[in-house]
Amino acid sequence: MDTPVLDVTPDEAADLLRNPYPIFQRRRTETGGVFCGSVMDWTKAAEDFRPENLYAAVSFDAVNRVFRDGKAFNSHIYDSTIGLFIGPTILAMEGKTHWEHRNLVSAAFKSRSLLRWEPEIVRPVVNGLIDEFVDAGETDLVRAFTLEFPTRVISKLLGLPEEDLPWFRTQAVDLISYHVKYKRAFEASAALKDYFLGHIEKRRSQPTEDIIGDLVTAEIDGEKLSDEAIYSFLRLLLPAGLETTYRSSGNLLFLLLTHPDQFRAVQADRELIGPAIEEGLRFETPLTTVQRYASEETELEGVTLPQGAVIDVCIGSANRDENRWERSEEFDIFRKRLPHISFAAGEHTCMGLHLARMETRVALECLLDRLTDIELVTDNNPHIYGQPFRSPTALPVTFAAAG
Numbered sequence: 270m271d272t273p274v275l276d277v278t279p280d281e282a283a284d285l286l287r288n289p290y291p292i293f294q295r296r297r298t299e300t301g302g303v304f305c306g307s308v309m310d311w312t313k314a315a316e317d318f319r320p321e322n323l324y325a326a327v328s329f330d331a332v333n334r335v336f337r338d339g340k341a342f343n344s345h346i347y348d349s350t351i352g353l354f355i356g357p358t359i360l361a362m363e364g365k366t367h368w369e370h371r372n373l374v375s376a377a378f379k380s381r382s383l384l385r386w387e388p389e390i391v392r393p394v395v396n397g398l399i400d401e402f403v404d405a406g407e408t409d410l411v412r413a414f415t416l417e418f419p420t421r422v423i424s425k426l427l428g429l430p431e432e433d434l435p436w437f438r439t440q441a442v443d444l445i446s447y448h449v450k451y452k453r454a455f456e457a458s459a460a461l462k463d464y465f466l467g468h469i470e471k472r473r474s475q476p477t478e479d480i481i482g483d484l485v486t487a488e489i490d491g492e493k494l495s496d497e498a499i500y501s502f503l504r505l506l507l508p509a510g511l512e513t514t515y516r517s518s519g520n521l522l523f524l525l526l527t528h529p530d531q532f533r534a535v536q537a538d539r540e541l542i543g544p545a546i547e548e549g550l551r552f553e554t555p556l557t558t559v560q561r562y563a564s565e566e567t568e569l570e571g572v573t574l575p576q577g578a579v580i581d582v583c584i585g586s587a588n589r590d591e592n593r594w595e596r597s598e599e600f601d602i603f604r605k606r607l608p609h610i611s612f613a614a615g616e617h618t619c620m621g622l623h624l625a626r627m628e629t630r631v632a633l634e635c636l637l638d639r640l641t642d643i644e645l646v647t648d649n650n651p652h653i654y655g656q657p658f659r660s661p662t663a664l665p666v667t668f669a670a671a672g
């Protein structure tokens with residue numbers, strides 16, 4: 270089958286940041302779900318930076334197949350992108366090496382820990398933050414809440430001292446801004462390495478019950494993680510765990526505040542929080558696109574991809590596939606629930622998905638318990654923005670403290 274070559278045109282580039290979904294929809298309907306081209310904006314990139322053999326998967330079936338077929342589609346591309354800043358991690362591994370390494374690090378994410386983290390860490394962090402603005406009657410929930418609670422949660426999960434939080438917050442933000450300020454990101458990466466090495470060293474002599482402590486003691490068949498594997502994984506948790514959660518919780522709040530009927534329904538019935546979180550993740554995933562390499566010449570939905578092809582795996586488009594969801598372009602927390610693919614699928618399925626869901630649920634529950642009459646201030650036209658990471662520019666709200 271002939272493959273159409275479709276790229277984002279200069280006219281489409283601005284829309285891609287503001288609202289990429291009409292472009293994704295056009296690509297799905299103009300192609301069989303896979304095409305030669307990209308859903309990323311290459312119009313400003315120097316020719317040399319554009320990989321050869323670019324393809325894009327945009328239908329749910331195509332994206333699902335790429336994620337689930339780790340043999341045909343590998344994630345080594347991370348070695349030359351985010352891997353430069355965080356070091357070698359499971360994100361770029363495959364097969365047996367990935368499985369063994371993932372088993373070692375996932376020891377720190379046991380469901381037993383999750384049960385403990387909710388009352389001991391997440392709820393107190395979220396309520397402590399709300400204390401800081403509850404009496405003000407107005408705030409920007411991005412600055413005061415959605416960016417801050419996952420930062421505080423992760424720093425507590427790692428067992429970092431309270432007084433290090435301002436320093437850690439700065440380094441975390443610098444590291445996750447690697448795509449815009451790469452020099453600062455390299456400096457943050459080096460500083461975090463030294464900082465984490467100190468904590469790893471301490472825990473070797475004095476074991477602790479936190480993620481770093483668990484990583485230091487994790488052992489399978491006599492195999493332990495090296496220091497480099499531990500501090501690289503800890504750096505991975507910043508873009509993987511902090512940035513995604515801050516952006517997805519902002520997206521959910523934005524969607525609820527701009528759909529007041531559905532927001533009122535959630536306020537009246539807390540059982541709707543779970544469906545609202547899933548629909549928020551489907552409708553506005555915080556990460557629209559990841560990449561894979563084709564390990565060998567392979568066919569995907571009727572398109573032959575050459576060995577070494579770079580594939581945009583468009584989660585955002587897959588989540589709006591009209592062949593899977595009726596009225597796929599509508600945000601509807603009441604819709605018949607079908608799994609979305611925001612946490613990927615297959616061997617690289619998100620390791621923090623239960624933590625992310627729990628953090629978002631607790632954040633929403635506490636906001637609803639403690640604030641009433643929450644309204645979005647639309648004067649400066651807050652909106653969801655960005656590519657491939659997306660979230661609201663701001664969430665200015667007014668509210669009253671609940672009685």
Ligand code: HEM
Nearest residue numbers: 359360509510513514517559611612613617619620621625
């Ligand atoms: C709503 C929030 C989140 C979303 C949408 C999300 C999404 C994803 C996606 C799409 C991947 C696969 C990337 C790829 O294969 O290219 C991934 C992997 C991963 N995520 Fe998440 N994530 C979220 C929260 C978290 C949290 C809270 C943590 C931990 C604190 C976390 C840790 C990880 C790790 C360690 C991986 C790598 C897994 C592997 O390569 O085997 N994520 N996540």
